[in-house]
Amino acid sequence: MNSREICLSGTGVTKVFGFGNNKTVAVNNVDFNFYSGELVSIVGESGSGKTTLIKMLLGLTNMTEGEIQFLGKPRDIHNRSKKKEYWKNIQAIFQDPFSSYNIFSKIDTVLLDCIHMRGGRGLPKQKKIEMMEEACRFVNLKFAEMTNKYPFELSGGQMQRLMIARIFLLKPKILLADEPTSMIDACSRATILDMLLNLRNEIGMTIIFITHDMGLAYYISDTVYIMERGKIVEFGSANDVILNPQADYTKRLLHDVPKIHEPWEFSKRRAVVASESSV
């Protein structure tokens, strides 16, 4: 992280679904500043508006009110070509790897498309293959095994890694990761997290990580935003927010998460911990 340059910021971002009596305010007047090279986590329970916020950042859903600024300028995505230009800088990994791919295109095509999107259409074929090999090496996949296969022939963890290989080729400025580890095993989770950290450290990407897992957010992120019912109730550095929460909601969440050193009050483990500390 060199300077504290603001990469993406929003003021008064609001999204309202429905109208009249059926109004649901999914995201309610949210302000945020994401700095470049930062790993930000947005933590909240289901229904807190995390995914709606991400969709608005991506430009998949229109905002009801508010403004999003990208690299200091108001974001302009009013037509298709402007949107395409914007998506060169902002990319996403979604929760469900099984539904993230076009089932008709092979893995080579998936990766080749990324190279073309970065303006590599005119490169010699050998160079393209080298780039694809490099991307696969980055995520510990063997390119030789991947060619001539379809994404659905891979396992969930491999698919998610292929998704990161795509991001590696595209090199966007911002990566939005919407619970990328919630559908895969705790063991392969570590690999995915490592790769995301590598992306941040090697390329200097800004990563916005959405999760409901407080432990995960604490482990991976620099800054944590806590969302409750469409509002950001607390934000700050991970150490401040998780170890010394101020908002009642954050305190309650942290209290309810199963922990190792401080078990739940009704758990039998608590007695064991108490007897150990008295000795």
Place this chain on the structure above:
Amino acid sequence: MGKIMLEVNGLTTKYITRYNEDVYAVNNVSFKVEEGRSVGIAGESGCGKSTLALSLMGYYFAPLHYMKGDIIIDGRNISGMKPDDVRKNILGSEIAYIPQAALNALNPTRKVIKFIEDVVRVHNPKMHKKEIYDLARERFETLNLPAETLNKYPVELSGGMKQRTVIAISTILSPKVLIADEPSSALDVTSQKMVIKMIHDLMELGYIKSMIFITHELPLLYNVTDDIMVMYAGQVVEYGSAEQMVFDPLNPYSKGLMGSILVPEDGTRDEKIVAIPGTPPNLKNPPDGCRFAERCKYAKPHCRVYHVELTELSNGRASRCITSEQELREAYKNE
């Protein structure tokens, strides 16, 4: 030592795929659960946790087949019984099961009390509607669930509420063993805690005598159960008390698994979590020798040759590794 509620001896069950291949998803599993104790089962996806749960409650419908072994519930051997007999005589009164997809388990067109009537009538067809209602109301009130829930349709309940209702329905006959298969994986942390609190109350009040809790979330398991059993590729690789397993795992696989724990507590950021490399073996033709040898950091050439049994160690724990306890501890210390 308490009375043994559930005893499993050498249970082996297999799936037969459509190409007629045998997949031994549960392979020679043995363990005991005493009265008032709970056992947690941990492991990666595909290691046979859920299959073990289905096998224990006698749910043998194709492609799952019973091979050998005994399941003894409170002195009564239920292995090899027909699924229909199990449903009529065992399920609900002796053993109860909370499925993974409990949120979709209730028929949306029927009221909650109807499900309870169904459960009770299978075991006691003569029981009057009024009696069942009273029984259900009393149970719901002791568990801090509002009694109005009984006259509601499942769609009127929230996720956490639905899950607690499902648990209350499946334990209405006070079973001896409760098998909970990831009961809280689809819930928020707050509702998760309420569900776990309720299961805890059920144990405390004696409505259930013992419990098997399946999840891949280790911090949760540590909070809920007395003992933890780690499974890998259909076999039990380590068994011990929750403290031993979380703070002092012995088997290299359990050690790898415990290394992936992430909790929002001081110190989580300082230690880097390490993934276990590779993928679990294909159970169609499992490797000779130790099944974890391919991915094990401490593997030696003879690991791949000799088959290892689960060996009893001191303090009631057991581990499946050819390397001795001392050697493993030395290896861990040198890291």
